[in-house]
Amino acid sequence: MHVPDGFLSPAITLPAYAISAPLWAWAAKKHFGHAATEALPVIGSLTALSFAIQTIMIPVPGGTSTHLVGVTLLALLFHPLVAFVCESLTLLVQALFFGAGGITVLGVNALAMGLLGPLAGWLVHRALRGFSERWATLLAGYAAMQVSTLAVALTLGLQHRLAPGYFPMPIEVTFTGMMVPTLTIAGPVEALYTVFALSLLRKAQFRGIVA
Amino acid sequence: MASSPDPRYSRVLLAVCVVAVFAVSGTSDLRVLGVAAAAAALAFRRGIARTTRRVLRSAVPVTSVLCVASWGWLWLVTARPPATEPFLAVGLRTVVIAFVTFAVLERVDLFRALAPWPTLTRLLVVTLAQIHALRLLATESLLGLRSRMPRKPGAVDVVRGAGGVSGALFTLCARNARDVSDAMRSRGF
Numbered sequence: 001m002h003v004p005d006g007f008l009s010p011a012i013t014l015p016a017y018a019i020s021a022p023l024w025a026w027a028a029k030k031h032f033g034h035a036a037t038e039a040l041p042v043i044g045s046l047t048a049l050s051f052a053i054q055t056i057m058i059p060v061p062g063g064t065s066t067h068l069v070g071v072t073l074l075a076l077l078f079h080p081l082v083a084f085v086c087e088s089l090t091l092l093v094q095a096l097f098f099g100a101g102g103i104t105v106l107g108v109n110a111l112a113m114g115l116l117g118p119l120a121g122w123l124v125h126r127a128l129r130g131f132s133e134r135w136a137t138l139l140a141g142y143a144a145m146q147v148s149t150l151a152v153a154l155t156l157g158l159q160h161r162l163a164p165g166y167f168p169m170p171i172e173v174t175f176t177g178m179m180v181p182t183l184t185i186a187g188p189v190e191a192l193y194t195v196f197a198l199s200l201l202r203k204a205q206f207r208g209i210v211a
Numbered sequence: 212m213a214s215s216p217d218p219r220y221s222r223v224l225l226a227v228c229v230v231a232v233f234a235v236s237g238t239s240d241l242r243v244l245g246v247a248a249a250a251a252a253l254a255f256r257r258g259i260a261r262t263t264r265r266v267l268r269s270a271v272p273v274t275s276v277l278c279v280a281s282w283g284w285l286w287l288v289t290a291r292p293p294a295t296e297p298f299l300a301v302g303l304r305t306v307v308i309a310f311v312t313f314a315v316l317e318r319v320d321l322f323r324a325l326a327p328w329p330t331l332t333r334l335l336v337v338t339l340a341q342i343h344a345l346r347l348l349a350t351e352s353l354l355g356l357r358s359r360m361p362r363k364p365g366a367v368d369v370v371r372g373a374g375g376v377s378g379a380l381f382t383l384c385a386r387n388a389r390d391v392s393d394a395m396r397s398r399g400f
Contacts, residue, residue, distance in 0.1 A: 004270070004305050005232065005236065005270075005304070005308040005309065006235075006236055006274075006301055006302075006303075006304030006305035006308055007301060007305070009236060009237055009239075010236060010237045011237075013233070013236065014233070028330050028331070032330050043334075044334065044340070045387060047334075048344070051342055052342070065273065065277070085334070089334055093335070093339065093342070095312070096312065096316060096321070097316075098269055099265070099266065099268075099269030099270040099309050099312075099313070100269070100273070102232075102305075102308060102309070103228075103229065103232055103308070103312060104232050104233055104236040163239070165239055166297070166300075167297070167301070168281075168285065168293060168294070168297035168298060168301075169281050169284075169285060172288075173281075173284060173285055177281075177284055
């Protein structure tokens with residue numbers, strides 16, 4: 001669901017950077033200092049995994065594509081801010097080396113896919129894990145996907161509202177084009193991936209980092 | 212990435228690139244975008260064929276499909292053909308931004324430029340190393356699948372083998388993570 005470069009104007013991308021930059025600095029200081037030497041390679045592995053599953057993108061009408069995200073796992077294992085930094089890093093690598101997403105839209109994509117989605121998933125998991133760990137993980141993956149897509153759709157809708165000549169797709173069209181595949185296909189697949197991966201990671205026991 | 216002996220040059224070029232792509236992203240006039248495209252081609256004429264090929268392979272297919280699908284979808288919803296200029300502008304903006312980004316990246320040493328931010332460098336190095344490991348694993352898995360089958364594996368075979376590959380992927384990630392962790396500790400991180 002990356003928004004590509006050129007689809008959003010600086011009226012949206014610059015404020016997104018203004019919000020993201022202090023969060024990146026705070027998250028890096030809090031979670032990626034010298035104390036994180038043990039966790040860093042695991043985080044790097046999961047970031048690479050998230051990168052791998054995000055490379056399969058299906059373009060959808062409305063200005064973006066649909067694909068799995070895979071960083072809800074990081075939010076559940078570590079913290080939503082760790083997921084935010086890792087997703088930002090994935091987006092940076094994709095933008096610089098593979099031409100997916102882009103530099104100007106990095107802040108928007110990172111906030112939508114790296115922060116809002118995983119945060120929603122983390123909150124759902126925290127709220128429901130008392131009932132059933134597996135169902136909580138499943139719903140966390142699903143919720144994260146829906147919230148991320150909704151955020152991207154709303155941002156593109158806002159761009160159309162600000163300058164219809166710049167981005168010609170109205171919000172109704174963008175919203176339908178993006179939410180239908182996410183609600184029906186990408187959301188359930190992301191939920192299943194999160195459950196499967198979390199269960200495998202716990203079995204693999206990443207040197208006691210994964211509980 | 213061609214390495215430059217001076218990291219300051221890389222940082223300056225990166226900063227200019229960021230300003231330029233933001234300026235292009237704020238433009239919706241096709242003529243201005245055409246001028247920007249011509250200026251970019253002139254400024255980065257060395258290696259233009261390679262950069263153009265890279266843009267054609269990466270940014271153009273996705274953007275074209277997105278623009279055509281959006282245009283068609285809008286036509287379907289509104290029951291009349293929408294104007295093509297805004298979609299052309301969107302496509303051209305994306306192409307110019309991708310071209311400038313790739314052209315600049317070929318002229319800078321990213322890791323030297325990022326040296327003042329060690330955490331970012333560390334994260335980037337670990338991630339790129341793991342991505343490389345994953346690509347190797349994907350290639351090996353495909354070769355393994357091919358060697359075990361009398362015919363070329365189809366989509367169904369790949370999906371069937373996905374479970375086993377995912378398991379191997381996580382195991383490899385765990386092993387890599389331990390190796391990298393040990394290497395980092397031994398270097399004083």
